[in-house]
């Protein structure tokens with residue numbers, strides 16, 4: 086198993102090298118954006134390579150080259166472009182590593198991935214999917230308690246997921262916010278704090294409550310994970326094969342939460358689906374879209390029935 090993960094990482098680094106040889110700096114990234122005046126359509130020929138704004142010599146209007154694209158208002162184009170590149174190459178890299186390599190905060194790297202996953206989810210919905218209930222993903226995203234009768238029946242019948250609903254009701258808003266970011270793998274206190282968006286006092290108090298409730302587990306080095314349970318898995322062979330591959334894919338990442346499960350499935354789809362993306366198509370989609378706000382990312386919740394891609 087370990088060998089597979091290592092080669093996945095080596096592949097990701099190779100992909101990143103290819104990206105950097107084509108886009109070694111911000112100026113190189115800017116070349117992707119047109120130098121055409123948005124007001125009159127006049128194409129400016131001589132533009133300084135670092136110019137983000139062009140002044141039209143014909144109509145005197147200023148145009149931001151990244152305007153009306155996914156990249157509008159982004160201070161640095163490179164991290165997002167690199168992440169898109171990796172997705173198109175179907176390379177898998179953890180958010181931690183990504184943050185480290187581009188010298189950005191974990192929270193920034195996390196937001197880049199979360200926003201791109203939203204694009205991928207839209208794209209995935211244009212294709213055929215299998216629907217699976219949320220509890221079949223328990224091996225990678227643990228919930229606190231599991232109805233023992235669920236182990237005796239095919240999970241298709243376990244449709245209302247009571248334990249999950251109950252748990253959510255007992256938690257206050259702050260606790261729920263942190264709960265959404267807890268993963269089966271231990272996450273550092275600081276990283277959890279950063280993504281939670283809470284003030285430190287409220288964050289510490291809510292995290293302590295989650296620990297007392299048995300939802301969060303504290304590990305050495307001030308790390309926290311979601312407390313684990315071991316539910317049974319009874320589904321058809323095709324679904325099992327997709328799940329097996331999804332779980333293997335997830336192992337290469339830092340970990341995932343139930344809240345964003347659907348979007349991780351979309352990211353998975355982008356990597357395992359047959360001919361889903363050819364080089365440049367993901368970037369092309371992004372060029373036409375606007376980025377989600379942080380609020381829009383936080384408001385997201387995966388549906389109870391997860392849409393899972395068909396794989397070859």
Ligand SMILES: [Zn+2]
Pocket residue numbers: 122123124125126127141142143144145146
């Ligand atoms: Zn003009």
